[in-house]
Structure formats: C-alpha cells, structure tokens
Amino acid sequence: MNAVASALKGGSHMAGVPHRGFFARHPESFTLVLIVAVSVIVGSINPNFFELSTVFDILRSSTVTGLFALGVLIVLAAGGIDVSFTAIAVLCMYAITKAVLGYWPEAPFIVIIVSGAIIGTLLGACNGYMVHRLKAPSLIVTIGTQYLLRGFLLTFVGTLFFMVIPQSMDNFGRIALFNYRSATGATAILPASVLVLALAAAVTWFLLNRTLMGRAIYAMGGSLAIAERLGYNVRVVHVFAFGYVGLLAGIGGIVHASTIRLASPFDLVGTELDVIAAVILGGARITGGTGTVSGTLLGVILVTLINNVMILAGVPSTWQKVVIGAFILLAGAVFATRGKK
Amino acid sequence: MKEWFSDRHLVFLVAMNVVVVLLATAVSGGLFIDIDNLQSMGGQVSELGILAIAVMLAMISGNGGIDLSVVALANLAGVVAGLVVPHFFSPDDAPVAFTLGFVGLSLLVGAAGGLINGLLIARGRMTPILATLGTQLLFTGLAVGLTNGSAVRIGYVEALSAIGNETLFNVPIPFLIFIAIVALVGFVLKRSPFGIRLFLMGTNPKAARYAGIPENRMLVFTYTFCGILAAIAGIIIASRTSSAKWDFGSSYLMIAILTVVMAGVKPEGGYGRALCLFFSATTLQVMSSAFNLVGISSFFRDMAWGALLLLSLASSRFDLRAFWPLIRSPG
Numbered sequence: 001m002n003a004v005a006s007a008l009k010g011g012s013h014m015a016g017v018p019h020r021g022f023f024a025r026h027p028e029s030f031t032l033v034l035i036v037a038v039s040v041i042v043g044s045i046n047p048n049f050f051e052l053s054t055v056f057d058i059l060r061s062s063t064v065t066g067l068f069a070l071g072v073l074i075v076l077a078a079g080g081i082d083v084s085f086t087a088i089a090v091l092c093m094y095a096i097t098k099a100v101l102g103y104w105p106e107a108p109f110i111v112i113i114v115s116g117a118i119i120g121t122l123l124g125a126c127n128g129y130m131v132h133r134l135k136a137p138s139l140i141v142t143i144g145t146q147y148l149l150r151g152f153l154l155t156f157v158g159t160l161f162f163m164v165i166p167q168s169m170d171n172f173g174r175i176a177l178f179n180y181r182s183a184t185g186a187t188a189i190l191p192a193s194v195l196v197l198a199l200a201a202a203v204t205w206f207l208l209n210r211t212l213m214g215r216a217i218y219a220m221g222g223s224l225a226i227a228e229r230l231g232y233n234v235r236v237v238h239v240f241a242f243g244y245v246g247l248l249a250g251i252g253g254i255v256h257a258s259t260i261r262l263a264s265p266f267d268l269v270g271t272e273l274d275v276i277a278a279v280i281l282g283g284a285r286i287t288g289g290t291g292t293v294s295g296t297l298l299g300v301i302l303v304t305l306i307n308n309v310m311i312l313a314g315v316p317s318t319w320q321k322v323v324i325g326a327f328i329l330l331a332g333a334v335f336a337t338r339g340k341k
Numbered sequence: 342m343k344e345w346f347s348d349r350h351l352v353f354l355v356a357m358n359v360v361v362v363l364l365a366t367a368v369s370g371g372l373f374i375d376i377d378n379l380q381s382m383g384g385q386v387s388e389l390g391i392l393a394i395a396v397m398l399a400m401i402s403g404n405g406g407i408d409l410s411v412v413a414l415a416n417l418a419g420v421v422a423g424l425v426v427p428h429f430f431s432p433d434d435a436p437v438a439f440t441l442g443f444v445g446l447s448l449l450v451g452a453a454g455g456l457i458n459g460l461l462i463a464r465g466r467m468t469p470i471l472a473t474l475g476t477q478l479l480f481t482g483l484a485v486g487l488t489n490g491s492a493v494r495i496g497y498v499e500a501l502s503a504i505g506n507e508t509l510f511n512v513p514i515p516f517l518i519f520i521a522i523v524a525l526v527g528f529v530l531k532r533s534p535f536g537i538r539l540f541l542m543g544t545n546p547k548a549a550r551y552a553g554i555p556e557n558r559m560l561v562f563t564y565t566f567c568g569i570l571a572a573i574a575g576i577i578i579a580s581r582t583s584s585a586k587w588d589f590g591s592s593y594l595m596i597a598i599l600t601v602v603m604a605g606v607k608p609e610g611g612y613g614r615a616l617c618l619f620f621s622a623t624t625l626q627v628m629s630s631a632f633n634l635v636g637i638s639s640f641f642r643d644m645a646w647g648a649l650l651l652l653s654l655a656s657s658r659f660d661l662r663a664f665w666p667l668i669r670s671p672g
Contacts, residue, residue: 081470130651130654134651134654134655136608136654137405137407137608137609139407139470140598140602140608140650140654141651141654143595143598143647143650144599144647144648144650144651144654145647145651146595146647147592147595147643147644147646147647147650148644148647148648148651149647150640150643150644151640151641151642151643151644151645151646151647152644154638154640154643155638155640155641155644159640270591273474273477273478276474277474277478280471286468286470286471287468318482318485318486318489318490319482319485319486320482321478321479321481321482321485322478322479322482322483322486323482324478324482325475325476325477325478325479325480325481325482326475326479328471328474328475328478329461329467329472329475329476329479332461332465332467332468332471332472332475333461333465333467
C-alpha cells in the first residue's frame with residue numbers, strides 16, 4: 001500500500017532518497033550524467049572517440065532530430081503526444097522538392113524553407129484542432145493523421161526517389177560553418193544547418209519561459225480542466241502546440257533533404273519513437289506540464305550518441321533499440337512519471 | 342432480440358459488414374463470397390483481431406491504458422520459440438513435440454513480456470504509453486539482436502502449420518481460436534467479478550481504489566493476459582508464414598488500434614464490448630479484401646485506415662442519433 005500512498009502525495013515527491021529527489025527536480029542533470037558515462041565508457045574502449053570530429057558528427061546528426069524534438073517538447077509539455085510529425089516532415093520535404101524541381105528549379109532556399117514551414121504549420125494545426133474537437137487522446141488522433149498523410153504522399157504525390165535536389169537546397173547543405181583538419185589529415189565539417197537548430201532552440205526557450213503562451217502550455221499540460229477554469233483558451237493552445245510541432249517538422253524535413261542531398265518519400269516515418277525517446281530522456285514527462293529546452297537538447301545528444309558510438313564501441317548496431325528502450329524505462333522509473341491525476 | 346438491437350454501435354458495425362460484403366459481391370460477380378475467399382479472410386482477421394483484443398483490454402483498464410508493445414511481443418515470441426525449440430525437438434522426427442514446445446515457449450515469452458509491462462505500470466507507476474513504448478523498443482530490439490535482423494525459418498512442420506492453415510468443418514482454425522477468445526473475453530468482461538472491477542477501475546480509478554479493488558494486481562493480470570494474447574497472435578503468424586521476423590506486420594499496431602476505436606471502446610477507459618470488437622475486426626477485413634479485389638494500392642489503404650480512424654473518433658463524439666429513427670425497427 002506504500003506505493004499508493006506515495007502516489008497520492010504526488011509523483012515528484014520521492015521522499016526519503018535524497019539523490020533521487022535531486023534528479024526528479026533537475027532531470028537534465030540525470031541526462032548529462034548518462035551522456036558523460038556513455039562518453040567515458042566508449043572513450044576508454046576506443047580512444048579515437050575523443051576527437052573534435054566526433055563532436056561535429058554528433059552535432060550534425062542531431063540537427064534534424066533536435067528540430068523534431070523541440071516540437072515534441074512543446075506538445076508533451078502541453079499534455080499531448082504527437083507521432084505524425086515525421087509524416088508531416090516527409091510530406092513537406094518530398095512534395096516541395098517535387099514541386100520546385102518541376103516548376104521553379106532555381107527557387108531561392110528561403111522560399112523553399114518558408115513554404116515547408118507554412119505547410120507544416122497548417123497540417124499540425126489541423127492535428128491540434130482535431131485533438132481539441134474530438135476530445136480524443138492525441139496519440140490515437142496523430143496515429144490516424146500519420147497514416148493519412150503518408151498514404152496520401154505515397155498514393156498521390158509519388159514514390160520515386162529524387163537523387164538530385166534543387167540547387168539552392170544543395171548549396172545550403174554544403175555551407176560549412178567551421179572546418180577542422182585533424183592531426184591525421186582528415187577534415188571534419190560543421191554544417192551551417194546546426195544554426196537552424198540553435199535558432200529553433202532559442203525561439204522555443206523564449207516561447208516557453210518568456211511568453212504567456214508558454215505559461216498556458218505548461219498549465220494545460222498540468223491539468224486541462226484547471227487551465228480551462230483559469231481562463232486559458234485551450235483550443236488556441238492545442239492548435240498552437242500542434243501547429244508548432246508541424247512548423248518545426250516542415251523545416252526539419254527541408255533541412256534533412258538538404259543535408260543528405262536526397263528526397264525519398266519512404267524516409268523519416270518510423271523514427272518518431274527515437275525522437276519521443278530523446279525528449280523523455282531529456283526529462284519531459286509524458287503526462288505533461290514539464291520539460292525544458294536544455295534537457296531536450298541533452299536528450300537528443302544522448303540518443304544520437306548512443307546511435308553513433310555503439311559502432312565505435314564495437315556493439316552490433318542491431319542492439320541499439322534495446323539500449324534506447326532500456327534507457328526510456330530507466331528514465332521513466334527515475335522521473336516517476338505517473339502518480340498525479 | 343431487443344437487447345441486441347439496443348446497442349446502436351453494434352447495429353452500425355453489423356450493417357457496415359453487410360453493406361461492404363454486398364457491394365464487393367456485386368462488383369466481383371459472386372467471387373467475394375466464394376468459400377476460398379471467405380476462408381482466407383477468416384484466417385487473416387484472426388491475428389489482427391487477437392492483437393486488437395489485447396489493446397482493448399489495456400484501454401479498458403483506464404488511466405490512459407494502451408499496449409503499444411503487442412506486435413513487437415508477438416514477433417519476439419515467434420522469434421524466441423523459432424530459435425530455441427529446434428535445439429530440443431526435431432521438427433521432422435517429433436512434429437507434435439516440436440509444436441507443443443513452440444506453443445508453450447511462445448506463450449511463456451508472451452506472459453513474461455506482459456508481466457514486465459504490468460509490473461512497470463502497476464509497481465513502477467509509469468504511464469502505460471511510456472512503459473509499453475519502452476518495452477516495444479526493448480522487445481523489437483531483442484528480436485533484432487537475436488536474429489541479426491533476418492527472418493527465422495521454421496519450415497514446414499505438420500502440426501504447427503496446421504494451426505495456421507488447416508480448417509475444421511470448413512472454418513479456418515485461426516478463426517476458431519479468435520472466436521473462442523472473443524467469447525472468453527466477452528464472458529469475463531460482462532459476467533465475471535473481474536470484468537466488473539476492470540470497468541470500474543477504468544471509469545473511476547479513485548472510486549475503485551476506495552472500493553478496495555486490488556488495483557495493482559488487476560493491472561498486472563490484465564497486461565500479462567495482453568502479453569499472452571500477443572503470443573497467441575505470434576504463434577498464428579509463425580504458423581501461417583512458416584517463419585518469424587522482428588518487423589512482421591509493421592502497420593498491425595495501427596490497425597489494431599483502429600479496430601479498437603472503431604469498436605467503440607472508450608480511449609479513456611471503462612467501456613468496451615468483445616462482440617463489437619469482433620464485428621469491427623471483420624468490417625476492416627472485408628474492406629481490406631474488397632480493396633484487394635478492386636486492385637487498390639496498399640498505400641491508399643493505409644490512407645483510408647487513417648481517415649477511418651479519425652472518422653470513428655469523430656462519430657463517437659458527434660451524436661448519430663439523428664439517423665437512429667431510420668434504422669430502428671418500428672415498435
């Protein structure tokens with residue numbers, strides 16, 4: 001009966017065990033500890049790990065995941081969950097690439113990314129409106145839209161790969177922010193697309209911490225009924241939160257195609273669990289009302305780190321899912337995710 | 342009879358079945374209700390239907406209950422049994438012992454996986470979404486790791502392959518298993534104390550707690566049973582395809598959830614009928630077979646399933662009673 005009693009007191013009250021309390025109050029620090037632990041273990045097995053190029057590699061491969069994760073953070077903080085953002089991203093990416101190649105091959109990059117953002121926002125806002133109007137769990141609604149959008153893409157837009165992407169996207173993908181030549185002569189490049197992630201992180205931070213909408217998002221995630229009685233317009237907050245994840249998904253899709261110089265309609269969908277895992281590992285609760293930008297970014301780095309370094313450590317890549325699944329369960333147990341309501 | 346018609350959702354689902362079957366029969370010139378086609382539909386609907394029952398039970402238990410790990414667990418059960426059992430029984434010399442070992446080990450893996458889910462949710466106090474998301478990755482990862490990503494070939498084993506492919510009085514055996522499970526779950530939900538407690542727990546967990554319902558034990562039992570159902574589906578899949586693979590049925594989870602939502606199960610918990618689930622599963626199956634018949638691509642079918650999921654969510658929110666007088670028989 002002890003478990004029930006402590007649950008009634010509230011999930012974050014892990015009385016008695018001080019270090020657990022600290023991690024429950026500062027979940028990011030737990031993520032940071034995990035990152036350091038993984039780095040030290042891998043570094044001791046393979047000293048090549050401590051290279052600037054590894055940092056660049058991890059930053060480069062976290063860019064798109066990070067963009068998605070910041071959007072998922074907003075939705076999770078608002079008490080929802082979204083699994084359709086990868087479908088939004090791949091729809092924006094593929095449809096826009098196809099349209100640009102067909103009608104305006106020399107379109108400037110800014111036009112491409114803005115149209116991705118607009119389409120993504122609209123699709124996301126539809127999600128938000130349906131979640132609000134149908135009063136259904138957002139997981140189920142977004143599973144529906146994921147299949148709807150991807151089915152639409154593959155049925156009506158196309159199934160062929162574009163091996164050649166529009167020139168302006170290609171150019172954007174090649175801009176190097178920082179060039180580094182290591183002692184062994186290999187060059188490591190930090191692409192400029194990392195700046196997009198930095199900008200998105202800054203905007204998301206500002207939104208959550210300095211605006212009324214941020215307050216409303218946390219309030220609604222804490223308790224929908226109370227937020228409604230406090231006078232927050234929960235419809236607007238729903239549409240905003242899901243619109244925001246759509247916005248970042250649209251941008252992320254375009255950035256993704258620009259970096260890998262390939263637009264495939266079969267890409268991205270299926271990776272949404274990795275992104276959600278990253279946000280949860282960053283300390284956001286799946287029941288809503290919590291989550292920070294810094295924690296999310298750390299979570300993304302942790303997941304990317306696990307994916308990238310398991311090869312360096314000599315672990316067969318087939319075991320990645322086991323490790324990420326175990327980390328989710330570990331994070332869930334440490335942050336004690338249920339108990340309120 | 343009157344009691345049957347009082348559930349308008351059930352009437353709606355049966356009507357959907359009838360309409361789709363009639364349309365498909367008319368379009369195909371009678372081919373659709375050919376015995377071969379009926380048998381193949383009966384075989385296919387079972388594995389999905391059983392997975393859907395697992396998701397339904399988790400959903401009924403409330404508190405955002407859902408089991409996202411069922412498909413992963415079904416595949417893991419098949420993979421583990423397919424890897425381990427050949428070391429103990431030769432499929433050629435002792436097909437019956439092989440089959441019994443295969444079924445037993447699969448059920449054991451399923452029960453163990455379900456038990457992990459139940460303990461994480463009941464004892465670990467994790468939300469079901471998070472716990473089953475984690476175990477989904479865990480089970481999939483284990484299946485990938487154990488097989489290095491390739492399929493486990495089981496080959497033709499007489500008794501085992503009979504489970505998935507043979508018929509009894511012209512009815513496919515998987516379909517009989519499905520019906521038996523529907524009847525069992527329907528009885529347990531409606532008539533047994535366990536079912537009544539489960540509904541109460543899903544409707545109002547606080548009231549259930551004060552009523553002295555052993556919440557933790559109920560949750561552990563429910564999710565363990567979900568795991569066993571997943572293993573049964575895994576056995577049927579392995580027996581039908583003579584192999585087991587970690588990524589079999591990648592869209593099964595979505596279709597299982599669609600089946601459950603279309604069956605009128607409340608996503609917030611506390612309501613669900615096994616009979617509705619049965620007809621919801623058959624509706625999807627006849628629609629899917631009809632799509633095949635007309636040669637519609639699987640991409641379009643995914644899109645249609647997505648739209649149908651949103652529509653059935655909408656239909657449970659908006660009152661259909663406006664249409665009700667049209668269907669109800671007079672008196």
